[in-house]
Amino acid sequence: MSAISLLLLATAVTAAAVGGAALHSARGLRRRLDECAQCGTPERGARVPHARSAEEIRSIVVEAIAEERERELAEARAMWAAQERGSDGTHVHDATLADRGTEYEIAPVLDALLKGRVDDDVLENLRELRDRDMPQPGIFVPRQVERDLGDDLESVEPLEQQPGPQDGQETPGVTAARRRHPSEPDFTLRGEPALPAQTPLRSRNAAGHERTVGRLAELADARTPLSDVRQGPLGTLDVYLFQDGTTVCLSPGHRETAEALCAALRDGDVPVLMGGSTVSGAYALTFAYGEGRTAYLLADRVIASR
Incomplete structure (x- = not known):
């Protein structure tokens, strides 16, 4: 055989081998594609979640709202603790606001109210909070700076000899200012008594509570717009003003x-x-x-006056 015949034979054998290898690879690829197509349909069907009922959706939403509320309460308590205590562990506002009616105490019954556990003990604690008398402020003497008082100390009479309010009583100026404040339900903004002086304290408290509840119901029924919100010092008291002149503390x-x-x-x-x-x-x-937006307030005491 000539060299040309041998070369053509070798070329034909090589082409046949390459073609066989390509055919085998194509068949293997086709088989893999068929297996993937057969296994892919059940997997796609399993990945689609089933439709949930309205009760399941409602329970999930309630749990999410409860978790968010607990987180906000924890953040609020941490903020209050940081604001009320200084670096040395003492209250920051003790030196300036002590015994001035600005103390704030977190009522232990608020957690029970939020969680829906209102039993006899909780109701008894709430009654004690309602009937508890407000603390009476003491004598507040501001310090005068940049003044030498050493020469005047000898001429000053002792404190117990000077005329002034007795223990547990307010000065006339503080009493008048307190009466003019919107949070005092027994007096109008002019300082005049809203109820007769001979009315017992418990009767006045009950009348003030009923008046507040009735006034809030009137505001809700009339959809009276809110005109202004004034925040008090250290979050102890917020004042809400409505367009009809009603003040809610x-x-x-x-x-x-x-x-x-x-x-x-x-x-x-x-x-x-x-x-x-x-x-x-x-x-x-x-x-x-706005459009369907709401805001909720939970307070130990609310006073509505006009």
Whole structure:
């Protein structure tokens, strides 16, 4: 055989080998594709979640809201603890606001109210909070700076010899200022008594509570717009002003809710009081503003005056 014949034979054998290898690879690839197509359909069907019922969706939403509420309460308590205590562990506002009626105490019954556990002990604690008398402020003497008092100390009479209010009593100026404050339900903004002086204290408290509940119901029924929100010092008292002249004082205040309502007023979404509920003196109020947005307030004491 000639060299050309051998070369052609070798070329044919090589081409046949390459073609056989390509055919074998194509058949293996086709087999793999068929296996993937057969196994892919059940997997895709298993990945699609089944439709959940309305009860399951509602329970998930309730759990999420409860977790968010617990987180906000924890953050609020941590913020209060940081604000009320200084670096040495003492209260920051003890030197300037002690015995001035600005003390704030976290009621232990609020957690039970939020979680729905209202039993006889909780109701008894709420009654004690309602009937407890407010602490009477003591004598407040400001320090005068940049003045040498050494020469005048000898001419000053002893404190117990000077005329002044007895222990547990207020000075006339402090009493008049307290009467003019909107949070005092027994007096008008002019300092005049709203009820007869001979009315017993418990009767006056009951009348003030009924007057507050009735006034809040009137605001909710009339959808009276809110006109202004004024936050008190250290969150102890927030004042809500309505367009009809009604003043609602809440204690303790809630900074996040007050800021949200202020932002709504600035944006033109005037909030209105939708309603509320009371449990032995504790109040829960609901405000609506914007497109379906709501704000909730929980306070130990609420006073509505006009």
